Amino acid sequence: MKSTHRLGMGLLAIAAAAGLWATFMRLSQGMMLTNLTSNMAWGMWVAFYIYCIGLSAGSFLMSTLVYVFGMHRFERMGRIALLSALFALLGGLVFVWIDLGHPWRFYKVFTGWQVSSVLAWESLLYIFYIVIICAELWFLMRCDLARQRDDSHGPRRIFYSVAALGWRCPEKPEEREACHVRGMRGVTILGVIGIPIAIGVHGGTGALFAVVAAKPYWFSGLFPIIFLVSALVSGCGLMLFLYSFFGQRDEGFRDMLAGLRSFLIIFIGIDVLLFTSDLLVSNYSAIPGHTEVWRAVIFGHYWYVFWLGQLGLAWLLPVLITSLPATRGDSRWLGGAGACVVAGIVAVRLNLVIPAYLHEQLPGLADSLPDARSAYAYFPSAIEILSTAGLLSLLVLAFIAAWNLLPMFDVTRTSLTIDGNTRGEV
Amino acid sequence: MSSQEDRSTPESGGIFASRRSFLKRALAGATVGSSALLHARGAMATIGAGEKAGSTAEPASIAPSPEAFAEGNALERMRVDLHRAMQKPVADRRWGMVIDLRKCINCRACTVSCVAENALPPGVVYRPVMSEEIGSFPNVRMKFLPRPCMQCENPPCVPPCPVGATYKRPDGVVVVDYEQCIGCRYCISSCPYGARSFDFSEFHEEHAPRITDYETRPNYEYGREHKRVPENRTASPMGNARKCHFCLHRVHAGILPGCVTTCLGGATSFGDLNDPDSLVSRLSASEHVTRLKSELGTSPKVYYLT
Structure with a gap:
């Protein structure tokens, strides 16, 4: 081992x-x-940006089950959910940062903030969101951090001193309990504030795409909602994976896995429902701007991203594992189902971003731009x-x-x- | 007045002019052109921030009005129109373009001149010419459609920019502030006409033994010198979104955009749509005029005569 x-x-x-x-x-x-082109403007990095943001928002919303909605059976995953929300968000920001043509000008998003830009609003939300997650983690961990600071030496002591922000936990048990209660109240208030922000963070990330009228594949009111639901799917999958393999194996272990399993099936069900609705409505009218992209997603060159990744890994396999009597009681299988979701959502994100660019904006435009940097085709480069x-x-x-x-x-x-x-x- | 009529008037028709008057006009045009170029540097400095928010500031002085030579062809007439427009405050101008599709022969001189004028790298084409085959044999013909930026009245590319780097000037031209742009490419995704492209910091001769001077010469978009050398791949406009800007740097120097002057068939007209006497105003009022994707409500200022 x-x-x-x-x-x-x-x-x-x-x-x-x-x-x-x-x-x-x-x-x-x-x-x-x-390998991006002028007409395939966003590629792998943007797909992973929304993937990470989705994981983060999903994880955060899972944490609110405990701290806002009082589902105490999930209490053990609260800190894990918040920590993964924080790291996934940081990952998302790194991906969108390296995707900028001028990464060192990222600060201009704040100094030149535009009220009309969804991306500008999102940038602000990300900051609020990071602050809320860090504050929640601090309220949850402050007494433990203070204790670890007092028990450790050297660099670890410095780390815990910084993390505890000078917090001193009361010595007396009753005072300690009151302190804990106050901390939990802070976490609840932050969780309540955090819910609309987390919805804004990921629904807004979906809106980044949904407001682009030039891309019929994205331009739908359903798009931000699909983003949110698939965020919940990925967040729930991540929690299932992490808790199954690395969680505390106490008396609440099985109960919690069973709860996560149920949530996962519900979230996947809603995700499939919304996806099917979008698919049917978009293709009914047979307008090329809609249908060409969908055909590319389902039957195109990269058909396996949809069939194996999205349909297989993100939806079918996890539902089968979490439903079949032979596997649903085994924590390793359940952890595997969570891992399938976490991997499969990558395919969902790739299919959300890249195919929208395949439809040429004007008939004949692709042929009029013969050079490779204007192509309507994309596969990530080795560096990407x-x-x-x-x-x-x-x-x-x-x-x-x-x-x-x-x-x-x-x-x-x-x-x-x-x-x-x-x-x-x- | 339709463009057909326009072609046959002595005012615009080069084919009716005598050789001597043609040479006279050509010489005069060249004199005005070079004079304008000499003034260009002064005018260039005024394009940009000063005219961002409804400013009425005048550009620096441009060459004297060439009205004396205006009785010649459509190009000279447009030049006169341009000089007349430049006497007005910037907010009173509304630059527009009319492209007569019946005159376009798909020579792509406009595409090439634009690439040369703005030193465009791979992947950046401001004005491609699209072609479409219509009908089937024996009733078949080719239709050619040059596609500059539409300079929309309601540009969908402007609101998404998170840093305000792209905006519509008071004269209606949608521009990119290269120093403000962070290269997120949101505007590129938002343009329904595919009229924006990204500068990938590449050179056409990327894998050749040497990148020739032709590719490393600077361009003067927006009236500023932009150096382009392989040693510094982070200097704007590298890493920026780029688009057609109606050659504002030329226009502010009293010269027509590159695609207009090089159009072999005389298909492209440019001028001030707010000036009722300008050629573009008259052409854009034709019953044969159409605009691309007008159903989107973007209200392009590029009109097509069909």
Whole structure:
């Protein structure tokens, strides 16, 4: 087990190093290292940007089940959900950053903020969202962090001192409990504020695309909602994966997996329903701008992204695993179902972004632009693939490091309600 | 007045002119052109931020009005129109273009002159010419359609820009502030005409032993010198969204856009749509006029005569 762990970490480290090199190359040589064109303006990086934002919003919304809606059976995954929301968001921001033609001008989004731009609004929301997640994590962990600070030495002590922001936990048990209650109240308030922001973060990311009237494939009121629901699917899948393999195996373990399993099936069901509605409505009129893109998605050159990735990995396989009696009770199978979702949603995101560009804006435009940088075809370059894989590996490594450093489960009390009544001790 | 009529009037028709008067006009035109180019640098500095928000600031002085030579062909007439427009405050002008599809022969001189004028890299084409086969044998013909930026009255590319780098000037031309643009390409995705492209920091001779001077000479879009060298791939307009700007740097120097002056068939007209006496105003009022994707409500200022 230890050697497998070492091998995994080694591979992640190698991939991260390669990804950093690819990212450095891209930053120093510009966008010429991508296979994007003037007509396929957004590609793999944007797909992974919305993938990460979706994972983040989904994870955050899962955390609100505990802290806002009082579903205490999910309490054990609260911190995991918030931490993955934070790291996924940071990953998303890195992907959209390296996709900019002038990455070092990113600050202009704030200094030259435009009220009419969905992207400008999104940038603001991302900041609020990061602040809310960090504040929630701090309220949840402050006493544990303070205790770890007092118990540790050297660099770890510095880390915990910074993370605890100088917080001192009361010594007396009753004061400590009151402190915990106050902390949970803060988390609830932040969670309530965070819900519209998380919906705005990912629904708004969907709206980035949905408002583009020039792309019939995107231009639909359903699009931001599909984004949100598939975010919930991915967030739920990620929680199922993380908790199945790395969660606390206590008496609530099975109960929680069963709950996550049910949520996953419901979210996938809604996702499939919305997708089918969009598919049928878009194709009914047989207007080429709509149908050509859908045909490319389902029967085109990259048909397998839809059939194997979206339909197979993201929807069918997880539903089968979480429904069949032989597999639904096994935590490893359930973890596998979560992993399938997390991997399959990549296909969903790729299919949301890239095919929209395949339809030429005016008939004959593609033939009038013969050079490769104007083409209506795209497959990511080696640098794009390497940087994506590498940055994802780096993100996973950073998440593992944070998981190991931060008190993910080390709570003194788990199930305190807001009024201070203790519901159960772990 | 239809363009057919326009072609046959002595006012516009080069074919009725004698050789001597043609040479006289050509010489005069060349004199005015070079004089205008000498003034160009002064005028260039005024394009951009000063005219962003409804400013009525005048551009720097341009060459004297060539009205004395205006009795010649359509090009000279448009030049006179242009000079007349430039005497007005910027907000009173409304630059527009009329393209007579019956005169377009798909020579692509406009495409090439635009690439040369603006030193366009791979993937950046401001004015492609699209061709479409209509009908079937024996009743078949080719239709050619040059596609510059439509300079929409309601440009869908402007609101999505997160940094306000792209905007509609008071004279109606949609421009890109290269130093403000972060290269997110949202505007490219938002244009229903595919009229925006991205500068991938590439050179046409990327894999050749040497990139020739032709590719490294600067361009003067928006009245500023933009150097383009392979050693610095992050200098704007590299990494920026780019688009047709009706050659504002030429217009502000009293010269017609590159695609207008090089159009072999005389298919492209340019001028001030607010001036009732301008050629484009008269042509755009034709009953044969059409605009691309007018159902979107973008209200393009590029008209097509069919």
